[in-house]
C-alpha cells in the first residue's frame with residue numbers, strides 16, 4: 001500500500017532541454033532530505049489518476065541547496081512523455097528514502113577512480129565529483145563519458161562550468177579531476193564505445209597512462225547492456241565487484257539493470 005508520508009512534493013525551479021532526447025530540471029530540496037553522492041530516489045507523477053514512479057540519480061552535490069535530475073525523453077514513454085512537459089509551475093513527488101549501490105563505500109581504498117558512464121548515466125557522477133570525500137579517498141578521478149552525439153555531452157560541460165564557480169570545489173578537487181569524452185555516431189576528437197576504448201588501449205593511450213594498475217577503482221553507470229559489457233571487461237582484467245558489506249574494485253547501479 002502507498003504510504004503518502006514517505007513522499008514529499010518538490011517544486012520545479014528550472015528546466016533545461018539540451019537535445020530532443022535529453023533534459024534536466026532543478027527542484028527545491030526538503031531541509032530534512034539527506035543522501036549519499038551516487039544514490040538515486042524514486043520520482044513520481046500522477047498520470048491518469050495513478051502514481052507512476054521511476055528511479056532517478058541525484059545529480060546535485062550533497063551540500064547543494066537544491067536538487068537536480070537528468071532525464072531521457074522517450075517518445076511514448078509512459079513516464080518521460082509527461083515528465084518532459086514539466087515547467088517551473090510543476091510539482092514532482094519524491095520518495096524521501098535515497099538508496100543505491102553506486103557509492104564510494106562500495107570501493108576499497110585506491111589511487112585512481114574511473115567513472116565510466118554513457119548517456120544519462122553521467123547523472124550520479126556529477127554528485128560523486130562534487131563530493132569532497134571522493135578526493136580524500138582518491139588521488140585522481142577520471143570521468144569517462146560516451147554519448148551518441150556531441151550535443152549529448154553538453155550537460156556534463158555545463159554542470160562542470162557551474163561547479164568551477166564554487167571556490168570550495170576548486171580547492172578540494174585541486175587538479176585531481178580529469179575528463180575523457182567520446183561519441184559514437186558523429187565525428188569528434190575521441191570516438192568509440194567505452195568498452196571498445198578500454199579493450200583497444202585507446203583510452204589509456206589518450207589519458208597518457210600505461211595500464212589500469214591494481215589500485216584503480218571503477219564506478220559504472222549506463223544502459224543495462226553497457227553495464228554488463230563493461231563489467232565483463234573489468235572482470236577479465238582481474239577487478240572484483242564491491243558492495244557496502246564487501247568493498248572491492250568496482251560498483252555499478254543495480255537498480256538500472258533490471
Ligand code: A2P
Pocket residue numbers: 118119120146147148183184185193194195222223225226227229230
Ligand atoms: P552506440 O552509438 O554504438 O550505440 P544510449 O543513449 O543508447 O544509452 O547510448 C549511449 C552511448 O552508449 C552510445 O554512445 C552507445 O553507443 C553506447 N552503448 C550502447 N550500448 C553499449 C554497450 N553494450 N557497451 C558500451 N557502450 C554502449
